[in-house]
Amino acid sequence: MIWGVKTPKASGEPAALIDSGARFIPALRAFFSRRAPAADVEDLVQEVLLRIQKRQPAPAVNNVEGYLFEVAANVLIDRGRRDRTRRRSDHCELQETHHPVDEMSPERVLQGREQVARVMAALNALPERTRRVFILVRFEEMSYKLVAQRLGVSVSAVEKHVMKALRHLHERLRDQDDVDNVGARETRRPG
Template identity: 45%
Template structure:
């Protein structure tokens, strides 16, 4: 008995898949044209897929008498849902990356050289710090330690660590400014 039920369920699933494949072959191109006229090619395949997912889900619940009418009603509802979603998220204010009119800022040899110079100046400024300020700065910025952990490691108060890091930042900024 159980084997017969499994076989019947398997046949039903196979029948639904054949119907869905036939609908996709028959209605897919028309749906693509319908969506392409309204939203462009970029989203067409996603919207067609959404229609067939809804169609498949609805078909499980009740048989569909007029597939043409139902499919394009679902397509219209998918467009309405997409429009509402875009409005809610401010979709009309977003610009796709591939249609940006501004050129991509590539790393030119000049930019690389400037970056290397800035890096070297920053390293020189850090190395020129007094030893305790440099240690506190390095623990905080490079080892991601908290003020409390630095204080425990250096044997000083949390406020002293805060002051050391503040002085280090001021001195680094001054050194980089004068070095430029």
């Protein structure tokens, strides 16, 4: 009987081994509680008992307690291997604090549209070739080499056009942010 549920015994398997396993549940819990997170202890104990139950008929076990803790140690080793393979330590729980709901308020939508309009205006202010190179590299995700071949220019020229576009966009958007911040401060001043 494991966890209060009767289990069928394999033919030839000593009933004493299964009964002894159930008798050692508190000791197994203590063993796992020192070596694994508290949330995993019951699962690990259950895994030990399942492995004992699935054991193929074999010679009788003389040292039941030693055998149980050897199985328990192997369960821990196997769990560690699975965790490393699945990179369990890299996972995180999906909690509201880590992933807050992003509400799309009308104000937020308007701000997004204004930002897109500023970026488009800054892009349209670029020289035609620079804008075309930038769009192919950043939006179409083409390599510098492929853009150079398509436009019949050197890779170095493509790099220069991209840098020129980035510099231009940075300056234009930074200037616009400065204007927005000054305007916001002036509207907040008591008059």
